Amino acid sequence: MEAGIVGLPNVGKSTLFNALTQSKQAQSANYPFCTIDPNEGIVPVPDGRLARISKYIVPKKLVPTALKLVDIAGIVKGASEGEGLGNKFLTHIREVDAILQVCRCFEDPDVIHVSGKVDPLSDIEIVEIELLLADAQTVDSTLSKAERAAKSGDKDMIARVAVLKKCKEQLAKDEPLRKLEWDKDEKKIIASYGFLSAKPILYVANVDETDLKGEGPLVQKVREFAAKVGAGVVPVCAKLEAEIAELDEADRAGMLEASGLTEPALAVLAREAYRTLGLQSYFTAGEQEVRAWPVPVGATAPQAAGVIHSDFEKGFIRVEIYSLEDLEQYKGEKEIRAAGKLRVEGKAYVMKDGDICHFLFN
Structure with a gap:
């Protein structure tokens, strides 16, 4: 399973992705659409239970579980109608299992915001609307075909028509499909269409070095919104985390201490992304290795x-x-x-x- 990092241009997506994957490549230039093709990376999910197990079953190595991340280029208003790089980006989102939306929660005159102002709720709304519009297009293009096929009495098509109509009603209210309850069979149908607004979402509040715990007013707005929609929020200073990721272990510990952090915020983000994907871990333990394995809840x-x-x-x-x-x-x-x-x-x-x-x- 994999998660896609999305957001408007210049909110810190690529900086965050490079930090998560400890990429040494140069940071992208400061302008929209600099990430045209999605970058992919495998990120370990830190789990303190591995070390606790290894105290009693001493292995040759510890192996954490991992998740796959995709850095998807910035979405802009009108993407569902081809604005920016449009449907190409939406297609990349369609292929992931969960969405990590980076919301800019810092002011910096040197980093241009595509909308001309820093407003994380507006950023969230723009992305959500594009996902809803793309899903509405999918429903419109498939429902009539499914209805014609269902006239033959095909049980699968009858079930698909019911699901598509339920989706159409929800989207007509400008509400994402993730808010609806689906049974096991309906979830399979939803997955087959790759509906964007049905995917679970985690909001990543990109803060500056003065608000590492995300206590500022911009992050609070994101927290309040996320609480209403049942989503999680993780504050991360992508710039600082990128610097920490470049350091060796000894220097990294010193920088964390100086910043008042007990662990990189990226560790928290990885665990929250893991849970957003609906995953949990079980362990196998022996002399060769103590390993965490991902399994759906x-x-x-x-x-x-x-x-x-x-x-x-x-x-x-x-x-x-x-x-x-x-x-x-x-x-x-x-x-x-x-x-x-x-x-x-x-x-x-x-x-x-x-x-x-x-x-x-x-």
Whole structure:
């Protein structure tokens, strides 16, 4: 699964992307549309539980889970009608699973804002409207075809017509599709059309060095808006984070301390993006490695096994599970087993965040 970094031009998207992926390449020039093709990067998701597990099961390496990020060039008002680089950018958004919208929450006369003023709520509205308009176009172009096909009695087409009509009603109210409740089958239909406003969203408030905790009035506006729509907000100073990412470990720690940070804000952002994608982690632990594995919330044990290898899911027999808390209490797997704390679960088991697992398969 992957998330796309979106926003208006010159809000700090590429600076943020380069910091997240610890890119050493030169920063893009200060003008719109400098990122024409989407850059992609793999970002580790920091998880302190890996180190906690390794205190008792000492591995050769620790392997965090990761997420894929796509840096998508700036959207402008009218993109759905071809303004700027228009539909090309919207197509790139269509291909990701979640949206990270960077909102500019800092003043800087040297960095030109495409709208001529710094207003994060206006930026959010512009992007949202373009997503809604693009979705409305998709519905208009597909609904009539689906209705004609449904006349034959095709159950799949009848279901698609129902979903498309529900989407049309929502979009007519200028409301994003992510606000609607969908069952499992409806979600599959939604995914097949790649509706933009159905994708979960996380707002990234790009602040300056004087407001690292995001307590200023511009960020508060974003927080209030996000609370109304059920979205998260992460304040990040992309400029500072880019500088921190370029440092070696020792210098990085010193700069964090000097800035009053316990960890890079990018670590918080990676974890929040992970959750926005609907993911959680389970662990495998042995002498070779202690590894975090990504799995969708609600996944069953066989599906989790399939993340490691498809054969694990096909031949799944059972899974042995214990918790990190049990490991810290009993100090080892042998002791956990002796205390009767090792659980054996079957195919119907729904994975919990933080499960430490041994899969048995045929």
